[in-house]
Structures are given as C-alpha cells and as structure tokens.
Amino acid sequence: xxxxxxxxxxxxxxKNIAGVLRxxxxxxxxxxxxxxxxxxxDETSAICRREEIMxxxxxxxxxxxxxxxxxFLFARDFGYEFVITFDGDGQHSPxxxxxxxxxxxxxxxxxxxxxxxxEGTYQMGVxxxxxxxxxxxITRFFTGTTFSDPTSGFQLxxxxxxxxxxxxxxxxxxxxxxxxxxxxxxxxFKLAEAPVKMRxxxxxxxxxxxxxxxxxxxxxxxxxxxxxxxxxxEP
Amino acid sequence: xxxxxRLFIFVCGVxxxxxxxxxVRRKRxxxxxxxxxxxxxxxxxxxxxxxxxxxxxxxxxxxxxxxxLAFIVVVLLLAFVMLYFSIVVSDLKSRNKxxxxxxxxxxxxxxxxxxxx
Numbered sequence: 001x002x003x004x005x006x007x008x009x010x011x012x013x014x015k016n017i018a019g020v021l022r023x024x025x026x027x028x029x030x031x032x033x034x035x036x037x038x039x040x041x042d043e044t045s046a047i048c049r050r051e052e053i054m055x056x057x058x059x060x061x062x063x064x065x066x067x068x069x070x071x072f073l074f075a076r077d078f079g080y081e082f083v084i085t086f087d088g089d090g091q092h093s094p095x096x097x098x099x100x101x102x103x104x105x106x107x108x109x110x111x112x113x114x115x116x117x118x119e120g121t122y123q124m125g126v127x128x129x130x131x132x133x134x135x136x137x138i139t140r141f142f143t144g145t146t147f148s149d150p151t152s153g154f155q156l157x158x159x160x161x162x163x164x165x166x167x168x169x170x171x172x173x174x175x176x177x178x179x180x181x182x183x184x185x186x187x188x189f190k191l192a193e194a195p196v197k198m199r200x201x202x203x204x205x206x207x208x209x210x211x212x213x214x215x216x217x218x219x220x221x222x223x224x225x226x227x228x229x230x231x232x233x234e235p
Numbered sequence: 236x237x238x239x240x241r242l243f244i245f246v247c248g249v250x251x252x253x254x255x256x257x258x259v260r261r262k263r264x265x266x267x268x269x270x271x272x273x274x275x276x277x278x279x280x281x282x283x284x285x286x287x288x289x290x291x292x293x294x295x296x297x298x299x300x301x302x303x304l305a306f307i308v309v310v311l312l313l314a315f316v317m318l319y320f321s322i323v324v325s326d327l328k329s330r331n332k333x334x335x336x337x338x339x340x341x342x343x344x345x346x347x348x349x350x351x352x
Contacts, residue, residue, distance in 0.1 A: 056339040
C-alpha cells in the first residue's frame, strides 16, 4: 500500500473530475487516490469508477468539510501515513503536491497548507482579497505565524492530525478556514505553508450575493468558539 | 375576560393537548419531543383563567396593559421551544453525518469483499 492518500471531495464535478485524475496520474508519487462523491446527482462517481479510482459514495450531500472528513476516516482505517486534500474542480495544480511534501520534510510540520499567494499571480475580486487578508491577519494574531492563504483546501496532513480531525465534530461540515488553523495550533500541531499553483475559479462561486457577509460572521463565531472551547484531556 | 373568550382559549388548549396526545399515541410524534408541546397546551388551558393572576402581577410589575405580560410570557416560552428544537436538529445533523460517512465506508468495504470473492 502507498503511504500517501490523495482525498478529492467532489460534488457534481463530471466536467472536471476526469482532468483532475489525469493530472494526478502524471505526478511521480507513491499515492492512492480516493474520490469522496458528496451526493452528486451527475456522473462523477461513474467516471471515477471507469478510471478505476477508489470512490466513496455519500448517500446525500453533507458539505465540503464533511466529505474531506470522510476521506480522513478512510485514511485512518486503512493505515495511510499522509493525506493530501485536493479539490475536484481542477483548481489545484498536481505539480504543487511535491512542494507540500518538501516543506513538510524541511519544517518537520504535521500539516502543510498550500498557499496560492506566496508565488504567482493569482487573481481574485476585491472583497475576496479583503476576506483572505482579514482571516490571514486573525490567524497570525492567534498563532504567531503568517498563513497567507487560510482558506486553501490544498493541504498535506500527517496521520496524527488527520486521525484527530476524523473524529466527531473535530472538523467542520462546511468550509474549513482560519478556524481550523487556529484549532490545530491550539492542539499543538506544527503548521507550515508552502507555495502552490492554483487556477482561477471558473463558473459559479460560493462568494456571491449576501453569502460573503454571512460567511465572515460565521467564521468570526467559529473562531470565537474554537478559542473558548476547553482543551479536552488526552486519552 | 368575558366568558366567551375564556371558553374559546380553554377549548383551543384542550384541542392542542388532545392533538399532541393523539400524535404520540399513533407514534407520529416521539414522547420526549411531545413534552414541550403538551406543556404549551396545558399552559393555554390554564391561561383561560390566568387573568386572575396576570392582572395583579402586571400592575405589580408596572405594566399598565396586562395582556402585554401574557404576550411576553408566550413569546419567551416559544423562544425556549424553538431553542430546544434547534438543539435536537443540531444533534440529528451530527448523527446524520456520521451515519452517512459510516455507510459510505461500509459500502466500499462490501464492494471490495464482493470483488475478492
């Protein structure tokens, strides 16, 4: 069995998933690929099965974070050493996986977060940029380390941390963000960030209408809860 | 309160109480969730006589229009009922997530077993 598991949460990604799998197949890494089909109503699952990729079919849509957590559960149960979370929409560049692994080795980190802002010229709207800067500053305030891209879903995690996150409510159902970085720091896991390449998002985004405002409020609440939550005793 | 009003509130309370009771009897509503509604029905029945209590209490609290006190009590009670059900929904959502995750993993294992056979 390979030590690495690439977890791809996918919800109605029939247009992108084959390209994502092809791209990942080209990198030289001892890794298995797992697609967590988050209740898609399209051909996502069938496409992955045709490509002989491992697929977990969730019976209904439980959200991005819930799908990732299902991947963590799988990796824990099947004895993987590392998990790489990789988006199913073709946004993440497969070549950048190597940068995550190099950073983990060099820094001795438990988790490495891929940042699209360290290198390259990633373009995004003014409000999104403001949101990213705000949560980056909050994360720096509480962890003492700069995470330039706290919303990034492109991460590499060691067994100890993904086993912890696979339990109960240790991982959020929706989008993990600065709240998770602060929570992991609080649990004394060592975090680092690495430069990765990401393509600009195509099609519809979750950042439209009133959603960004609600998202920011929810994230503040979530961070407050993380900070106030008492440390559980280690078993 | 006129006799007519008193009777109307009393009958509404009794209907609510009986409906809840019937839903529980037919197993359409779980017992533990019915308690808050049974209490609400009981409260409605009792409120048909509540002016005897509410009027002096409201004047004592400086509320010049006693029904306002009744409204405050009802609004607070409903807020607690909603909070209770939000807790139930949150709990169900967590369990739902865990069940769906376990189901997906078990399906995977089962398919693998079939393949090996």
